[in-house]
Amino acid sequence: MSYAETRTTDDRRRRRLAVTGDATSPDPSEGPGGIARLRDRLGELPAASPWLPRTLWKRGVLGAAFGLALAVAGFLLVQPLSWAPAIAPVADHLLSGRQPVLFGYLTTVLWLVAAQFAGLVGWYRSHSERDFRGRYRVWAGLVLAFAGASFLAGTGVHQPLAAAVTPHLPESIWRPATVTWSAPLAGIGAWLWWRMDRDLRRGLAGLWLTRLAGATLLATGLGCLFAPELAREAWYPAAMLLGPIIGLGLLVLGLWLQACYVAYVCADPPEPASNGWVRNGLALISSLLRPWWPFGRPAAEVEEPEAKPTRRRKKADDEEPEAAPKRRRKPAAKSRRTTKSRTRVKPEVEEETVEDEEAAEESWEAEEESWDESAETPGETDEAWLEAATAPEPVSTKPAPTPPRNASPPASTADDDDDDDDRADGPHANADLFKGLSKRQRRELKRQLREQQRQRDD
Structure with a gap:
């Protein structure tokens, strides 16, 4: 809480105590003997x-x-x-x-x-x-x-x-x-x-x-x-x-x-009384005498508020963005990627009903149970899937095209950092392999891939 908010809260508390506070509450500014003096005063009343x-x-x-x-x-x-x-x-x-x-x-x-x-x-x-x-x-x-x-x-x-x-x-x-x-x-x-x-x-x-x-x-x-x-x-x-x-x-x-x-x-x-009989009587008399009051302002001089200028102002405000369009930034030069690009799908936030949430929870529970069963009793399907996933890609015999002299250096993006992380994990890294998995599942899969690679090397 900032200093201004604290000061405003203190002022409100003081006003509330001044209006609704107990008259017998001791004032701390009276010192250590304030309560005793207050009791003496109440006893003397x-x-x-x-x-x-x-x-x-x-x-x-x-x-x-x-x-x-x-x-x-x-x-x-x-x-x-x-x-x-x-x-x-x-x-x-x-x-x-x-x-x-x-x-x-x-x-x-x-x-x-x-x-x-x-x-x-x-x-x-x-x-x-x-x-x-x-x-x-x-x-x-x-x-x-x-x-x-x-x-x-x-x-x-x-x-x-x-x-x-x-x-x-x-x-x-x-x-x-x-x-x-x-x-x-x-x-x-x-x-x-x-x-x-x-x-x-x-x-x-x-x-x-x-x-x-x-x-x-x-x-x-x-x-x-x-x-x-x-x-x-x-x-x-x-x-x-x-x-x-x-x-x-x-x-x-x-x-x-x-x-x-x-x-x-x-x-x-x-x-203080908001409305007394004197004030009500004067208001009634003034309302009765107002039509016959000779010094009243004529109705022709009363200026009515015009609505057209406000509409024109609104139109002018709407035309301002069109007159001054936003400047577009020049896109950065595209560089040739040597690795396979990864596609990131941003999750769309939608309003789900209670039934959709329950269905999603049931599907997640079913997937977790299937993961637990596959981890306890690994079958032939898991080994085949791992072998297919860890198979080396065929090497292309075509020479890589040389970049032009005036080509701009590749821009560093978040995708290149992710590719570096995948290359650091080894030749078994694949974007589609880890897609849709949690961090814990990724670590477990990487550990299994490393063990299989060691067994093949031996």
């Missing part, structure tokens, strides 16, 4: 989040308990109850009023818990071996956004700031007291929510819970914006109290399940 259970039944129990606690809190906020005289002052302080104290504390705590789970998801996502674009950094922005929302929910400072800025705004703004603080928060929240939704597409449970949470919080924001029209409705105060609690509860639950997923299942980013 579950220890850093003891509140993330590994088993499903524990997650179900904790999720049900969390939902039940939120349901009880929402019921206490919405439904007025008659309390005992001993606890009535405390209950009235926590649950009475347009904005109960318990509601403010509850929303503040839920935003803080959501920020903590977002930071935990981002920390696990930062250990991914395939996040080449660094998409885990979006979770840092989510942590800051959730922490800021918790501060605003606990202090309510956004409303006094909006009231202070409202006199300096033009009168054309619709409901400036609410739009001043709701519009910036809605824009920032929509952008961050879209970024979070892109990174949650591996864990379906967390994805759909966060989507429901976003829809609930959006409906609550619209309720705040249209408060003058909806304040007369009997269900409006209860909806404005339950909406944030339900939305934040779904958000915390979705981030908690996503943290469990990236901690114990897969911390890699989701695969």
